[in-house]
Amino acid sequence: MADPMKIRAQLKGDVTEVRILMGHAMETGQRKDAAGKTIPPHFIQSMTVDVGGKKVIDGQIGTSVSRNPVFGFKMKGAKVGDKVVVSWIDNKGDKRTDEVAVA
């Protein structure tokens, strides 16, 4: 099971900064293990960020994103206390959703 994400959403002036750390191996399918067998690909494919019940970011991700991906986004129009919901789903169907409030 996937580890919880670390999410931070901070309002600075009128811009809200959202930083997300996802715990994921992001296997490319190109690496080989000690026995020389190819490690099958296992990576996050899609992610979304919803703020205050509205979809703000709709992202698609490939294998060239680093292990334990970190993303940063900015938006206008959010208020302190708005709920930030981040979800991802990987190529094996594993998924994870976490939320924080805008601070």
Add this chain to the structure above:
Amino acid sequence: MNTTRRTVLKSATASGVLAGLIAAGALRPTQVLAADWNKAAFEAHDTAGALKGIGAGTPAESKDLILKVPDIAENGAVVPVDVVSNIPNTSSISILVDKNPSPLCAHFDFANGALADVSARLKMGQTSLVKAVAKADGKFYTAQKEVKVTVGGCGG
């Protein structure tokens, strides 16, 4: 996730039908189901294929698209990238690494107040150009910079 569509796509790819359909322009995954994963673009093995997959073709160079990358990355497994678009009405940003086995790294669509400002960390197999592609008012713009990689992050 639309499982039926996924199954169809998988079987179509296996038989090579999908490639033909995309080449013919009959099937454009991004427009059929925006939220679904753009398999054709992400699995393209060259930049031209990836750009075609996201519908960008040959984007125009733009100074208003700002790509911040390190000049030299000591560790190709973690290369920080920032992309800011000052082009009005930017609706999406894609990030590509020219010489990676699959150049397209990530694609973000913006809505409901999102600013065209994203940061991410990428893997780079070798020294390569990093490209950002932004879509604004139906047109595509690009910016690129070279990042020197001393230790690759893709192989094993």
